[in-house]
Amino acid sequence: MLLTKFTHSCVRLEQAGRVLVLDPGVYSETDVALDGAGAVLITHEHPDHLDTEAVLSALAASGEMAVHAPGRVADALRVAAPGAAARIHDAAPGDTFTAAGFTIRCFGGQHALIHPSIPVVANLGYLVDDAVYHPGDALTVPDGVQVGTLLVPVHAPWSKVAEVVDFVVSVRAPRAFQIHDGLLNETGLGLTESHIARIGARHGTDFRHLAPGEKVEV
Template sequence: MLLTKYSHACVRIEKEDGALVIDPGTLSETGEVLAGADAILITHEHADHFDQEAVLAALAATPSLPVHAPAVVADALRAAAPGTAGQVHTTAAGGTFTTAGFSVRCLGGQHALIHPSIPVVANVGYLVDDAVYHPGDSLIVPPGVQVQTLLVPVHAPWSKVAEVVDFVVSVRAPKAFQIHDALLNESGLAFTESHIARLGAQHGTDFRHLAAGDSVEV
């Protein structure tokens, strides 16, 4: 499979059977990443992971395009464009499905806590082909599976470096790449990633930085 990193939390995964896009948000290059996509996965409702206008445009342009998302996101899409309701599918933790030639496991269930005063929303992480794991806004370790490629949320209002490192160490994927990085400047990102790379390597994980637009075989 070919994985392409886009800005912030968005990635595109491609193989012979199709192209899968995860979390095309308002901080990402949605026009580019959604062009020719065969399926879209949304982890949760926050705008940096879900650009509703861009997803609705993609649904309208391609009547066969499926979108898989938690109930709040799925309901919002159906309400905004009732004619596309058959293209929109609700996901929840524990579920499995196949889309665009990819097998997908749904993990987690809720967004990481930002602050006790802020309600926790649904968040579904996706394990694609039992190989690539996108956790959305959570640090949930997949049970009973050896992840091959881990997408690491390196910085967020709900995390700290120690928690991110512990996540990488617990998953122990051979390969890891950063996501959720748009809120840091270059200095902050380099500082944070140096800790993740150094400590992850002690437990068998090769963590590397991907610039927006970079692709890698996974």
């Protein structure tokens, strides 16, 4: 499976001509990421994970592309694109389904707390083909599975480095790459990732930084 990392939390997975895109947000190169996509997975409603205009344009242009998202997100997209409503699907914790030929399992259900005054929204972690795990904006450890490739939200208004490191240690994936890195400058990113890489390695995880547009086989 070929993984392409885009800016912030967007990744594209390709296998045997099939294309799956996760979290094409406003900080990402959505036009490139969504080109030829058979399906899109949205972890939650925040714009850094969902560029609504780009996704609606892709739905209109494709005629076949499907979108899977938490119910509130799916409802809003169906209202905005009634002609594509049949291709916009609700996803919920515990669900298993197929998207663009990939097997998807859903974990979690709730966005991490930012502040008590900020409402908590639905958030899903997606495990793709029992191999690649994208947690969205939560540090939910998927139960009952061995993750091969972990996508790690390295920095967010809702997290601290200790929590991120504990997440990596708990999942114990053989390899990990960063996501949710669009809010850090080069200095901050280097410092944060050095902690994740050093401590993760003690527990069997090879953490590596991917530049925007970089591709890797997983």
